[in-house]
Amino acid sequence: MTETSGKANKTDKNKTSKVKKANKAKPEQPAHDSALTRRRLLGTAGAVGAGGLLVGGLAGAAGAAAARDDKAPLSGVGTAALPFHGTHQAGIADPAQAHGHLLAFDLAPGADRKAAAALLRRWSATAAELTAGRTPKGDDTGIALDAGPSSLTVTFGFGRTFFDRTGLTAKRPFALEPLPSFTQDALDAKRSDGDLWVQIGADDAFVAFHALRLLQRQAGDSARLRWQMNGFNRAPGATERPLTGRNLMGQIDGTNNPKPSDANFDERIFVPKDREGADAWMAGGSYAVVRRIRMLLDTWDHLSPERQEKVIGRRKSDGAPLSGGTETTPVDLDKVNPDGSLAIAGDAHIRVAAPESNRGAAMLRRAYSYHDGFRDDGAPDAGLLFIAWQADPMRGFVPVQRKLDRGDGLSRFLKHEASGLFAVPGGCAEGEYVGQRLLEG
Numbered sequence: 005m006t007e008t009s010g011k012a013n014k015t016d017k018n019k020t021s022k023v024k025k026a027n028k029a030k031p032e033q034p035a036h037d038s039a040l041t042r043r044r045l046l047g048t049a050g051a052v053g054a055g056g057l058l059v060g061g062l063a064g065a066a067g068a069a070a071a072r073d074d075k076a077p078l079s080g081v082g083t084a085a086l087p088f089h090g091t092h093q094a095g096i097a098d099p100a101q102a103h104g105h106l107l108a109f110d111l112a113p114g115a116d117r118k119a120a121a122a123l124l125r126r127w128s129a130t131a132a133e134l135t136a137g138r139t140p141k142g143d144d145t146g147i148a149l150d151a152g153p154s155s156l157t158v159t160f161g162f163g164r165t166f167f168d169r170t171g172l173t174a175k176r177p178f179a180l181e182p183l184p185s186f187t188q189d190a191l192d193a194k195r196s197d198g199d200l201w202v203q204i205g206a207d208d209a210f211v212a213f214h215a216l217r218l219l220q221r222q223a224g225d226s227a228r229l230r231w232q233m234n235g236f237n238r239a240p241g242a243t244e245r246p247l248t249g250r251n252l253m254g255q256i257d258g259t260n261n262p263k264p265s266d267a268n269f270d271e272r273i274f275v276p277k278d279r280e281g282a283d284a285w286m287a288g289g290s291y292a293v294v295r296r297i298r299m300l301l302d303t304w305d306h307l308s309p310e311r312q313e314k315v316i317g318r319r320k321s322d323g324a325p326l327s328g329g330t331e332t333t334p335v336d337l338d339k340v341n342p343d344g345s346l347a348i349a350g351d352a353h354i355r356v357a358a359p360e361s362n363r364g365a366a367m368l369r370r371a372y373s374y375h376d377g378f379r380d381d382g383a384p385d386a387g388l389l390f391i392a393w394q395a396d397p398m399r400g401f402v403p404v405q406r407k408l409d410r411g412d413g414l415s416r417f418l419k420h421e422a423s424g425l426f427a428v429p430g431g432c433a434e435g436e437y438v439g440q441r442l443l444e445g
């Protein structure tokens with residue numbers, strides 16, 4: 005959905021194969037000598053840093069090098085690190101990674117505000133370690149040994165039900181009012197909502213699973229997994245140059261997303277920093293609408309490419325709007341063809357979803373594709389884990405989905421099967437945990 009970072013190019017691929025070769029030549033050594041790892045980290049930092057890699061990503065890389073007593077650096081994919089601490093949580097404005105896990109937990113009966121605070125403290129500490137490429141204390145799973153942080157992000161959110169369960173109803177934001185129902189919805193309650201939401205993304209599948217496993221274990225007796233969804237995007241380095249990703253319908257998806265460089269990006273996506281009142285704790289935060297949208301791929305594949313392009317309003321090959329130009333050319337919704345018809349049809353997805361058609365309503369779409377095998381009728385159980393980020397769902401997802409529900413040519417190829425709305429607080433500083441202002445404020 006979002007642009008690929010293009011971190012790994014041909015040079016990176018060469019580096020990767022060099023690491024693999026070096027690893028084969030050396031016998032495996034125990035990899036959990038953390039004193040050795042730290043010494044080697046300092047010694048290796050300069051060399052790896054020269055390749056333009058982030059310091060936060062070095063710990064795992066150096067750990068692997070120390071274990072094998074060689075100095076081959078990891079590839080750009082492994083070493084890339086995104087800081088856990090900051091004004092906003094990571095995993096919102098960053099490019100979506102190649103592997104994603106979405107998890108929702110319900111607090112266990114009897115788990116109160118204190119238990120929830122302790123859980124968020126544990127989870128935040130673990131996420132901070134993992135995203136910096138360090139092995140959390142006491143973790144002997146070995147799952148991601150040898151791998152760098154691989155752009156891991158871990159993002160935490162609160163569902164509507166969290167507030168009653170923890171005695172914090174007075175602090176529940178109005179923006180968490182339940183989403184309206186839409187005519188196209190076929191929602192499964194068991195795979196929807198939840199007290200707590202965790203989004204994990206990484207460019208390596210083992211790094212992503214490692215985070216998932218540690219967080220699930222740390223939930224302990226405080227919270228129980230309610231649902232889990234797994235998704236993917238194109239791997240960095242899979243294309244010759246950075247390109248916007250595609251979805252499982254084959255379309256380039258994410259072109260007209262708000263960009264962090266846009267003047268109004270923060271205003272659209274994040275709750276203002278000076279927020280006051282009951283939900284002041286949401287300052288710097290964002291609201292995530294999560295929808296599991298199954299694609300009716302067998303029906304879709306029966307359409308000719310030309311019909312498919314009309315449904316979206318963009319060319320399949322390069323994502324250019326049917327009003328002309330290239331992928332990034334602004335869409336001209338008024339353009340008419342020589343025969344008098346609209347270049348972008350009245351029910352084309354990009355016309356119905358555009359801010360111009362929705363009084364400026366906009367959201368940041370940061371999705372993962374999913375494929376969970378085949379259904380009994382032989383159709384793929386596949387589609388999009390659609391995640392929309394916005395400062396206020398009533399000025400983002402809700403009005404746009406209302407409009408799509410009524411007049412989008414794409415909607416007959418989709419089924420919305422699960423839904424959630426989560427308040428994702430701002431980021432935390434070192435030594436703090438996500439949600440502290442809510443739970444201790």
Ligand SMILES: C=CC1=C(C)c2cc3[nH]c(cc4nc(cc5[nH]c(cc1n2)c(C)c5CCC(=O)O)C(CCC(=O)O)=C4C)c(C)c3C=C
Pocket residue numbers: 251253255256257258259260261295297299316318335353354355357358359367387388390392401404405408418
């Ligand atoms: C409620 C919001 C939206 C849902 C749900 C949604 C589902 C959905 N979209 C695609 C494929 C594409 N969407 C594209 C653009 C686009 N989609 C939305 C909103 C929702 N999409 C918006 C706001 C936009 C941007 C419109 C604009 O301003 O031009 C595109 C075109 C490329 C792009 O700009 O990203 C595609 C392709 C699927 C497959 C899907 C559900 C599975």
Ligand SMILES: [Fe+2]
Pocket residue numbers: 353357
């Ligand atoms: Fe869309």
